[in-house]
Amino acid sequence: MDIDDILKAFDQxxxxxQRSQSKLYSQDYDSLKKAWINERTSPELLHYxxxxxxxxxxxxxxxxxxxxxxSIELQSSxxxxxxxxxxxIESELDRVNFVVRSYLxxxxxxxxxxxxxxxxxxxxxxxxxxxxxxxxxRHLEILVELYNKQFLSxxxxxxxxxxxxxxxxxxxxxxxxxxSVFIRVLKDIEIPIVIGGEEIDMKQDEIYVLSYRLVKDxxxxxxxALI
Amino acid sequence: MKRAEVPLWLGLILKQQDRxxxxxxxxxxxxxxxxxxxxxxxxxxxxxxxPWNWLEISxxxxxxxxDDMTEPPHQIRALIQDLREVRxxxxxxxxxxxxxxxMQLDNLSLMEINELRPMVVGVMDQLRxxxxxxxxxxxxxxxxxxxxxxx
Numbered sequence: 001m002d003i004d005d006i007l008k009a010f011d012q013x014x015x016x017x018q019r020s021q022s023k024l025y026s027q028d029y030d031s032l033k034k035a036w037i038n039e040r041t042s043p044e045l046l047h048y049x050x051x052x053x054x055x056x057x058x059x060x061x062x063x064x065x066x067x068x069x070x071s072i073e074l075q076s077s078x079x080x081x082x083x084x085x086x087x088x089i090e091s092e093l094d095r096v097n098f099v100v101r102s103y104l105x106x107x108x109x110x111x112x113x114x115x116x117x118x119x120x121x122x123x124x125x126x127x128x129x130x131x132x133x134x135x136x137x138r139h140l141e142i143l144v145e146l147y148n149k150q151f152l153s154x155x156x157x158x159x160x161x162x163x164x165x166x167x168x169x170x171x172x173x174x175x176x177x178x179x180s181v182f183i184r185v186l187k188d189i190e191i192p193i194v195i196g197g198e199e200i201d202m203k204q205d206e207i208y209v210l211s212y213r214l215v216k217d218x219x220x221x222x223x224x225a226l227i
Numbered sequence: 228m229k230r231a232e233v234p235l236w237l238g239l240i241l242k243q244q245d246r247x248x249x250x251x252x253x254x255x256x257x258x259x260x261x262x263x264x265x266x267x268x269x270x271x272x273x274x275x276x277x278p279w280n281w282l283e284i285s286x287x288x289x290x291x292x293x294d295d296m297t298e299p300p301h302q303i304r305a306l307i308q309d310l311r312e313v314r315x316x317x318x319x320x321x322x323x324x325x326x327x328x329x330m331q332l333d334n335l336s337l338m339e340i341n342e343l344r345p346m347v348v349g350v351m352d353q354l355r356x357x358x359x360x361x362x363x364x365x366x367x368x369x370x371x372x373x374x375x376x377x378x
Contacts, residue, residue: 082246091240180351182332182340197330207340209347210329211355227340 025059029096031188032056036103041226044175045110045118046158056100067203072116106214110175111136115143117174122166177213184222235287244291249292254278255285257298260306274314274334282311283337318343327354346357 035049067089070082111118111128116137118124128136144162152160164171185202190198193214202208202224218224230250233241246288252275253259267276278284285307293300315361324330324349331342 083244087244088237088240093234095236176352178352178355180348180355182344198328200329205333207335208329209331209332209351227337 028052028055030100030104032096034225036099036106037105039103039110041108042219043177043179043181045107045114045124045127046109047127048132050129053100053129057095059102060093060096063089064074107132108135112139114173115140118174120163120172130173177216178211180209181212181215182207182209182227183215183219184227185224187223189218189223235284238290239287242295247333248295249288251288251292251296252278252284255288255296255303256258257302257306260303260310264306266312267317271317274317276334277310279337281336282307308364313340317324322346324348325350325354326349327358344350 031049031052035046035052039046057061070086073082077120107216111132118128118136119140125133143152147162148160155217162171185204188204189202192201193210195210197216200208207227215224219226238247238249240247254263263275263277284304288296289300289304289307296303314335318332318335319331321330322343330347330351332343335343
């Protein structure tokens, strides 16, 4: 087996069956990476990538099945080439799995942090996947129960709430949208951004640190990218 | 011998198995790095444009495939180190400009940004909080923020 075969096999296995398909697959990986970076760097919870994650998770399953199937064969036959192929698929799986895991965990982290805020906002609830909604509700339920059992029941009635907003301080933690983020400009921006009376013209490939609030829409429009 | 373009991680696996040689990227050469260093020293206010992942890629290639390089790896390593240091100094000097509204960091690479990130974000957010805390017409001066840091 020479390098060509390996490459061919790699193409077929990670991205069967056609070229156009393979391009789509690698686009999916790029989108996943982007979703992951955005989720990690933005202060608020973003929309769950429903279709993308479904495609990726399905492919992960397929590849795992492939590995399982072939590792049985591996013991019986003396094939050395299949071993390399499996190593490559395994490494790729590891890479994708890492991103998937980190993506989901980052979301759970934010869901935990902003539970009550998300719970109260219709707009925010739409960003969750069904599994995440279930997780959040269950988690909140358990948490409230725990608090009640452990100490709230011993406190005066008026101190029982967990979402008190009176007295100038809110108990509900919400994302801080003015947090500074790093962005890279993907294409020249027509309308200058105004910061404290100053106008900035953003040009392609420039890198800025500024408040998330100012570029939120540009991120969604994919004119700038979080880094 | 045939050339093909593959993802770096795949190239490294194949290299480990002795099934390929890695073609060193054109910017990872003595000539280019020397030129970059020169530019970096000449223009004190801006960064020379290096690839987005130059530090990561150069480290991986120097570690895993030094035998594939046409130029002596130790020289490349030294040049990378020099370039990295001169850029770091420049970036640190730029931190003096930190304010609550925005900062421009063109041509810094991902690794370099990540080194600055905690510091920059922390200071800017703190400054912004101070800004909100004071009267709107009363400008907050930089000295009021805790600017002590070491990297």
